[in-house]
Amino acid sequence: MPGAFAAAPLAMAVVDREGLVVAANESLGALLGIDPAVAGGKVAADLVDLTSDTRAWHAYREVLRGRQARLRCTRRLKHPDGHSLWAQVTVTPLPVDTSDTSDTSDTSDEGFGGQGVLLSVADISARRELQARLRHLQMHDPVTRLPNRTLFFERLSAALEAESYEQSGTGRIGLCYLDLDGFKAVNDTLGHRVGDRLLAAVAERLTRCAEEAGLARRNPGAVAPLVARLGGDEFALLIEDSTGTEQLADLAESVLKSLQLPFDLAGQRVSVSASIGVVERHAAGTTPTGLMQAADTTLYWAKADGKSRWTLFDPERNAHRMTRQALSSTLRPAIERGEFALDYQPLVGMEDGRVHGVEALVRWHHPQFGTLTPNRFIGLAEEDGSIVQLGRWVLATACRQARRWQLERPDEPPIFVSVNVAVRQVWDSDLVADVAEILAETGLPARLLQLELTESAVMGSAGRPLQALQALSDMGVRIAIDDFGTGYSNLAYLSRLPVSVLKLDGSFVRGFQYEGEGVAPNPADEIVVEAMIQLAHRLGLTVTAECVETAAQAGRLRRIGCDTGQGWLYSRPVGADRISVLMGGSACRRG
Secondary structure, eight states: OOHHHHHOSSEEEEEETTSBEEEEOHHHHHHHTSOGGGOTTSBHHHHTTOTTSHHHHHHHHHHHTTSOSOEEEEEEEEOTTSOEEEEEEEEEEOOOOOSOOSOTTOOOTTTTOSSEEEEEEEEOHHHHHHHHHHHHHHHBOTTTOSBOHHHHHHHHHHHTSHHHHHSSSOSEEEEEEEEEETHHHHHHHHOHHHHHHHHHHHHHHHHHHHHHHHHHOOOTTOOOOEEEEEETTEEEEEEETOOOHHHHHHHHHHHHHHTTSOEEETTEEEOOEEEEEEEEEESTTOOHHHHHHHHHHHHHHHHHTTSSSEEEOOHHHHHHHHHHHHHHHHHHHHHHHTOEEEEEEEEEETTTOOEEEEEEEEEEEETTTEEEOGGGTHHHHHHHSTHHHHHHHHHHHHHHHHHHHHHHOTTSOOOEEEEEOOHHHHHHSOHHHHHHHHHHHHOOOGGGEEEEEEHHHHHTOOSHHHHHHHHHHHHTOEEEEEEETSSOOOHHHHTTSOOOEEEEOHHHHHTTTTTTTTSOOOHHHHHHHHHHHHHHHHTTOEEEEOOOOSHHHHHHHHHTTOOEEOSTTTOOSBOHHHHHHHHHSSOOOOO
16 A cells, blocks of 8 residues: 555545445544455445435446546445544546556556545534534524524425425415514613513513424424514414414414513513414415415404404405405506596485486496496595596596586586595695686586585594685585584584585485384484484585485485485486486486
């Protein structure tokens, strides 16, 4: 054996083309715990565990056959004394010795003249240990020492791989997504140091809940839920191979219960609660992003529902939310594309049964969701401000149609058009200027336009809204309070507002529905409505009753002095051409 090879600090062995050890140096013997003198003839691959890894074994054989230049791999080896070590194994072909061609028949391996490979082994245990420590630091939160967001998503992604759940287990996955209620107040009042201590204490309780949940599972192979801090005051408990929503509900309940007891943090007693979004579903077809989106949505529901509770993901509720988002994102373009249209519902005189006016009601002919009524999108329009653009279009279209009716029947009393106005239209736009411009453009007299605002909007009017209402009234436009009776119902305050019409909420009219049906009517309903009508008349206001559906209701309303009725008794909301027919025909049903 050449002296340099024997004394080399790097563990090495010469291996022939059959994969048998020809010679091994002292360093290899010390590293692997074998006697190098008796290593000759042993299968080299067995010494460094190359056969257990298919790819490494294949590459090794290719090097032996001269088809591959080199193999380098990492193996975990078992030392005879019991400890394990990580080794980097390198296999390279030995060069053919061509320096002496006098006797090519000598193929003895004593001087390594024959063709073979050199196997070298380096102990990289210390490096691997350092890498493991660094990875642990990178994958764990320094405050709570829990797995962090990166490790959580690594585990979640692995759990959703098909091979992970197809071979064994329930094939399901569960997640409790938790957010502390009021944590910001703790940070702001007691400082970040106390806040960090609170997070660490919460982490301990969550870990205890997870451990207890793991012990409660009867499956001996089941593992405890993974507890991770995702950032800030957000935590997650991931259950692989979950057994159903009941298991997740039990875990969420135990978490809420564990957090009820106050925390003693260096003399500071701190109480905190949590909101939890719970999702449980089949792993097949689920993505990490989809699962987290569902959990985040459900956590939002838990907070919106009052906090300090858990809420289970509801596909129908989520579909409604998704629909809202879809509608919200397409509102403004829909206005520009002309997807909105107006229907009109007659306002009928109780005494003469004739159409005195119409209320304009906007409809959205959505290409995906069909025809939508205002309750599906007006709230969204108010939230994102598109109500200003939509409201301006409704006002212009309604005034243009009312003027057309007036011109078509010059010898008959003209009907007015009533348009709903959101309070944000008053705040975010110059409503007075818009109305003046539209009236001038369409030629509609101001007296034939009525603007409806809800009772809560009008009663809370002050400053700019009140000035706008006064300016509109001075212009000759009528102001009506819609759904009167559902809010303040302060008739005294009404006397100081430029209001000319009250529209009684339909709930009052529905109290009249049993007359003539064999059931005695409630006299209190009529007394309340009659008193409101009388007070309104004394203040110089006219009264319109909404939701009039039967002739009996209309008869009672007429007897107690109601001026105008609106409802399906007379007509459902219809297109402008149908209103022209109603105006040209006989008077509407009086009841």
